[in-house]
Amino acid sequence: MEYETVHLDITDGLAVLTLNRADKMNALTTRMRAEITHAMNHAAGNARAVVLTGAGDAFCSGQDLGDASSTGKIDLGRALRDEYEPMLKSVYDCPVPTIAAVNGPAAGAGANLALCADVVIATESAYFLQAFARIGLIPDAGGTWFMPRQMGFAKAMGAALFADKISARQADDWGLIWEAVADDEFESHWRKRAAYLTNGPTAGFAAIKQAIRGTYDKTLPQQLATEADLQENCGRTRDFAEGVVAFLEKRPPKFEGH
Structure with missing residues (x-):
């Protein structure tokens, strides 16, 4: 597959998959979901660790509401079953260690895509947002599964109902992610973590x-x-x-x- 919305680099056993729609805060489209799925499956067979990150100032802002697949005519259940589920499983079921290097805002399905990874490392200026309730929906893309397991029932319910931003530092303190790292150290830090996994057992x-x-x-x-x-x-x-x-x-x- 020729990628238009992501970039995949595999060097010395490390695969770095970058969501590459920086002008749209890396919002997800039908094509992007297919490309992430394909790239993850390819990386799983050709690397010893995979990092998922975003281009520009955001990790992923969730579903692109301007995409044709986001109109009111779309069957949301079908989209989740046929497009989101394969994408999420390609990350969650990856046989080698995975890191979500959250370089900026992670909202909606973008937040839950990050939570599919084995380890989430976020820059301190990043945040996580379950924005679904703002448009009358429930957290999807695995959000209702990951959140209560990782930060407890009370925090998960509040995050879903109030749709408040959760700072990277809060996410770290609550157990939603592995760690929050100072912005100026972020990339060098996740690369060291990734190198450890790439060269490990x-x-x-x-x-x-x-x-x-x-x-x-x-x-x-x-x-x-x-x-x-x-x-x-x-x-x-x-x-x-x-x-x-x-x-x-x-x-x-x-x-x-x-």
Whole structure:
């Protein structure tokens, strides 16, 4: 696919997917959703970590209300099922670690796209906004799933009903994101985080994702069994062997990703 609304760069095992409609605050269109899905799936098979970020001053302002797919004639349910769901799953189900580097406002579906990533790192001047109630809608694109799990029922309900801006610092304090970083350090910081993931034990990271995400549906005994199974698999990897040898030799490990 030839990309018109996103830019994908894969260098030294790191894929950086940039939402590239800066003049529209990277608002989502039908084409953009398809391109994000395609680019994420491509990156998943060709990189050891993926960063999702935005061009210009915004991360993503949500649905482009000027797009033909946003008119009152659109079947919103169909759009969510056929366009949003594949896009969100391409991020959430990515087999390698993902970072949302939120470089500016993340509103509506744009906020929830960010929350699909394994880790959200935001610049301090960014904010998150569940704006749906302002036009008579509910938070979608996974918002009603992510928010109560990550910052609790009370904060999620207030964010949805009042549609207040949540600053990056508030989001950090409430547990909605991993961390908020000073603007002048933001890019260098997320790139260091991404480099760590890119050069880390990729199979082990995949197992971590599987283990932590599965906890909501399991009892403690079931989770302990899952941990044993996953740990058994991790213990058979070359990266585990390398990690142990590097520890004993008091040197940094050289992980190959398997």
